[in-house]
Amino acid sequence: MSFEACPECDLLLNQTQAAPGDKAHCPRCGYLLQRPHKHSIERTFALSIAGLILIAPANLLPMLRVKILGNIQEGTLWTGVGTLLKEDMWAVAMLVLLSSVILPFVNMLLAFLLSVHLFYQRSNSHMIPWMRWYQHLYEWAMIEVYALGIIVACVKLSDMADIKFGFGLYAFIGLLIVNAMLANEFDSYTFWRRITELAEK
Amino acid sequence: MKRLSTALTHGFIRCHECGQLIKTKEECICPVCKGHVSKRRNKNLHLTAALVISSLSLYIPANIFPIMAVTELGSTEQHTIAGGIIALIRQDMIPIAMLVLVASILVPLLKLMGLTLLMLCVHYRWQVNAKLFTRLYRIIAFVGRWSMLDIFMISILTGLVDIGGVAKVIAGPAATAFAAVVVLTMFAAKSFDPRLIWDHQLNHD
Ligand SMILES: [Zn+2]
Numbered sequence: 001m002s003f004e005a006c007p008e009c010d011l012l013l014n015q016t017q018a019a020p021g022d023k024a025h026c027p028r029c030g031y032l033l034q035r036p037h038k039h040s041i042e043r044t045f046a047l048s049i050a051g052l053i054l055i056a057p058a059n060l061l062p063m064l065r066v067k068i069l070g071n072i073q074e075g076t077l078w079t080g081v082g083t084l085l086k087e088d089m090w091a092v093a094m095l096v097l098l099s100s101v102i103l104p105f106v107n108m109l110l111a112f113l114l115s116v117h118l119f120y121q122r123s124n125s126h127m128i129p130w131m132r133w134y135q136h137l138y139e140w141a142m143i144e145v146y147a148l149g150i151i152v153a154c155v156k157l158s159d160m161a162d163i164k165f166g167f168g169l170y171a172f173i174g175l176l177i178v179n180a181m182l183a184n185e186f187d188s189y190t191f192w193r194r195i196t197e198l199a200e201k
Numbered sequence: 202m203k204r205l206s207t208a209l210t211h212g213f214i215r216c217h218e219c220g221q222l223i224k225t226k227e228e229c230i231c232p233v234c235k236g237h238v239s240k241r242r243n244k245n246l247h248l249t250a251a252l253v254i255s256s257l258s259l260y261i262p263a264n265i266f267p268i269m270a271v272t273e274l275g276s277t278e279q280h281t282i283a284g285g286i287i288a289l290i291r292q293d294m295i296p297i298a299m300l301v302l303v304a305s306i307l308v309p310l311l312k313l314m315g316l317t318l319l320m321l322c323v324h325y326r327w328q329v330n331a332k333l334f335t336r337l338y339r340i341i342a343f344v345g346r347w348s349m350l351d352i353f354m355i356s357i358l359t360g361l362v363d364i365g366g367v368a369k370v371i372a373g374p375a376a377t378a379f380a381a382v383v384v385l386t387m388f389a390a391k392s393f394d395p396r397l398i399w400d401h402q403l404n405h406d
Contacts, residue, residue, distance in 0.1 A: 003222050005208035005215040008335055010396040012208040029335045029399075064361060071364045080356030083363060089372050092380045096356045099349060128234045132218050139387070142346050142353075148300070149353025155289065155297050156358065160273065160368065192219050196233055 006031050033189070040187040041118045041194065047182040048112035054175040055105055061168030063150070066161040076168055077101055077146075103141040104179065110134040111182060114191060123198045131195060135188065147176055203404045205331075207396070214238055242394040246320050252389035253316050256382045260309060263382050267373035269355050275366060281375065282306060282351065304350040305379070312386050315341045319393060326401040338395045345387045352380050 002015045009029035017036075018024040024034040037043070062074035077100060084093035110130050117124050154163055208215055213222050214229075218236035223229065228239045243249055267279035280288065282305050289298035315337055322329055358370040 003208070003213065004220065005213060005222050007215060007217075007220065008339075008395045009331065009399045010207035010209055010215065012206065012211050012213065029332050031335075064357075066361050068362065068364055068368045071367065073361055073363065075357065075361045079360030080358075081360075083359040084356060084372060087359070087371055089376060092352060092356070092372060092376050095349075095380050095384065096352060100353065128219070132234060132236065135218070139346055142349055145347055145349045146353045148304075148347075148350050149357055152297055152301060152350065152354045153357040153361070155292070155294050156285075156354070157361070159292060161362070189220070196219075 004033075006033065035187065036190055037185055037187055040185055040190050041115050043185040044111055044182060045115035045119050047178050047185060048108055048115060051108040051175060051178045051182060052105075052112060054171050054178060055108065057171035058168060058175045059101060061171060062166035063168035063172060064154070065164040065166055066157060067164075068161045074166065077172070099140055099142040100146045103137050104143050104175075107134060107137055107141045108179075108182075110137075111186060114195075118191070118194050118198065121198065123201065127195050127199070131188075131191060138183075141179075143172070143176055143179055147172070205399055205402045205404050207399060209240055209400070214240055217242060241397055241400070243392050244394075244397065246323060246393075246397075249316065249320060249389050249392045252385050252392060253313055253320070256309070256385035256389065257313050259378045259382045259385070260313070263375050263379035264306070266375035266378065268351065268375040268379060269358065269373050270371045271362075272366070272369040272371075274368075279373065282379070285351075301351065301354075304347050308344050308348050309382050309386055312341050312345060312390070316386075316389055316393060319395075319398065323397045323401070328403060329398070331398050331402050334398045335395050338390075338393065338398075342390045345383070345390055348383045348386075349380075352376065352383070 004013050004015045005011065006013065006026040006029060008031045009026060011026060011028045016024065018034045020036050020038040022036070023032060025031065026033055059077050062076050065072060065074045081093050081097045084096065110133060114127060114130055114134065117127055157163055204210065208222065212224060212226055214225055215222050216231040216234060216236055216238050219231060219234035221231055221233040223231065223238060228237070231238045264282055266281065268282050268285065270277055270279050286298050286302050289301060319334060319338060321327070322334060355372050355376055359372055362368050362370040
């Protein structure tokens with residue numbers, strides 16, 4: 001008999017494997033211990049490829065085009081970072097760059113690398129560090145918060161400007177959906193188990 | 202009365218990184234992921250307390266100083282966080298104004314108060330409904346990142362509204378303070394270990 005422990009209340013539990021589609025909660029504090037999905041690895045693999053493809057247009061194409069008193073200006077995900085840097089707000093600029101551009105990309109890449117290795121059953125000594133990085137960086141990629149920021153910015157601008165949406169915004173919304181689906185499919189319990197099985201082989 | 206049973210009282214420590222349960226009473230290196238295994242994250246609360254105090258002291262300048270300056274046809278207006286919310290109310294955008302109010306003012310403040318409550322509970326070994334306190338911790342850890350809303354909005358506005366003297370949005374000094382508040386409270390929530398709440402609870406049945 002092997003044991004496991006709840007990460008939030010440290011209750012000692014008998015190790016069990018929940019059926020795909022089921023959820024296993026801690027009986028004492030209610031923490032979600034497992035929610036295995038059928039084909040978690042295959043779906044993460046597919047979604048991370050879709051995400052990596054969408055990241056390019058979401059970053060490079062203009063998201064919003066505003067017209068203020070006859071002057072037209074376009075903005076990509078990077079425009080705000082550039083302006084903040086020009087205004088010497090480098091700390092804020094770096095934070096925005098990390099949480100809206102760099103870390104979403106790094107996380108997507110890590111999910112891709114992990115799932116591709118597990119899918120083709122290739123062992124790689126970097127998989128454990130990748131998994132640890134993925135878990136730590138996860139909450140610092142904030143594209144869903146950025147999406148809310150776009151909505152509030154549009155409301156603020158609606159008085160003074162005409163706003164048009166660009167292809168970059170559609171790619172960004174696609175990325176948002178893929179990212180949310182990936183977060184739902186990525187089952188770290190299964191991933192850790194499969195990585196250790198692969199390493200022991 | 203006995204303490205509640207935990208993996209630790211049974212002689213096991215769970216690895217923070219990979220979840221592996223290790224039969225040990227001392228700190229060690231996890232045999233699975235090579236991570237550092239300790240009984241609890243920041244058992245003495247020093248780090249969490251330091252992060253909470255620094256973000257609380259930055260919360261004041263973040264709310265007093267202007268977070269952005271809007272120039273329209275030559276006249277410049279400075280907005281604080283609260284001023285931006287009032288401007289949204291004047292635009293009759295009440296739901297959006299409420300959203301910004303919650304994300305920028307209430308969430309950081311309630312988060313800091315919640316973390317203080319959790320630390321007091323651990324420090325003074327209060328007998329509490331630990332399930333409820335753990336739920337409070339979970340909410341604190343979940344909502345923190347949504348406070349970045351204001352920072353992202355300012356970044357988008359400064360990038361889009363940049364037409365010489367006609368119309369321009371510039372980020373103000375409070376933006377840096379506010380960004381620091383968000384980052385520090387996220388680290389503070391991460392540094393707190395909810396298992397500390399359970400460690401001193403007594404078994405009542
Ligand atoms: Zn639990």
